[in-house]
Amino acid sequence: MNIITGAFKPPCKISISLADGSTRKQVRIKKENGQMVMIPLFQSLENIVGEVIIEPANGKKVEHNGVKIELLGQIELYFDRGNFYDFTSLVRELDIPGNLYEKKTYPFEFSTVEMPYESYSGINVRLRYILKVTISRNYVNNIVEYLDFVVRNYSPAPQINNSIKMEVGIEDCLHIELEYGKSKYHLKDVIVGKIYFLLVRIKIKTMELEVRRRESTGSGTNTYVETETLSKFELMDGVPVRGESIPVRLFLSPYELTPTYPNINNKFSVKYFLNLVLVDEEDRRYFKQQEITVYRLSEDS
Numbered sequence: 001m002n003i004i005t006g007a008f009k010p011p012c013k014i015s016i017s018l019a020d021g022s023t024r025k026q027v028r029i030k031k032e033n034g035q036m037v038m039i040p041l042f043q044s045l046e047n048i049v050g051e052v053i054i055e056p057a058n059g060k061k062v063e064h065n066g067v068k069i070e071l072l073g074q075i076e077l078y079f080d081r082g083n084f085y086d087f088t089s090l091v092r093e094l095d096i097p098g099n100l101y102e103k104k105t106y107p108f109e110f111s112t113v114e115m116p117y118e119s120y121s122g123i124n125v126r127l128r129y130i131l132k133v134t135i136s137r138n139y140v141n142n143i144v145e146y147l148d149f150v151v152r153n154y155s156p157a158p159q160i161n162n163s164i165k166m167e168v169g170i171e172d173c174l175h176i177e178l179e180y181g182k183s184k185y186h187l188k189d190v191i192v193g194k195i196y197f198l199l200v201r202i203k204i205k206t207m208e209l210e211v212r213r214r215e216s217t218g219s220g221t222n223t224y225v226e227t228e229t230l231s232k233f234e235l236m237d238g239v240p241v242r243g244e245s246i247p248v249r250l251f252l253s254p255y256e257l258t259p260t261y262p263n264i265n266n267k268f269s270v271k272y273f274l275n276l277v278l279v280d281e282e283d284r285r286y287f288k289q290q291e292i293t294v295y296r297l298s299e300d301s
Contacts, residue, residue: 012062014133014145018050027150040149044115052094052133055103065136067095071110075267076126077217087265117264119150123226124217125268154298158184168288175199178276186297187257193248197240203281207236209250210275217268230255260294
């Protein structure tokens, strides 16, 4: 049995390390199996430098047709699972065809890499970045090793950030004005606003403010839309009266938000909405929804 098991073991061990691996910031990411792992963090236009170490097992000779390392940015749609769409693909040849007899180290560098999209793991789509080392071989399977890394891109605070003003109305029954201080929020921001009751002729029991994320994937007949309610914040419990105003103050930092992604490589988008929900005493529900923009604030802002 040990002989059979050994026949399927790769003839060498590949390890990928980053030059600044011990000092580079890492983020906690949940893998598909639910396991939490720490992964190095980059942003666009950074240099990605490191080395690949290949060590033959038990001093065996490894015949190969070349060794290469690729930097790949990939999108995987879960209804098309297993097919990856490469939007970034860079390659460095590390070795020409030959034989490996002993441990060998190959330095590599990808300079000022354009990584325009952030890493993302959603309901129906995943965007990831990887370093992929391939030892090409004849007649047998190639030997492949991967190193995942995360990309997050930062934005300055917007110069123009208009307030949001809306009205909710049911003729001769209800007239409410909503005002939010701005329309663009960073991930750790606070939503501040006010709700004015100008006409109240129905008995409102509760009022909530929801933060919703809408993920759209695919196109045409293969478009899938998933909406998640990330938070529910009770604004009022009881019957309001005409002329009353209610303050809104909702902290975004406790929730796992991403920036707004309007259109990622024509494959998917992620948008955020504030949804005001009113419930009357007969449990009828009234909604008013407004899109907001979420961005990742640059650390020096």
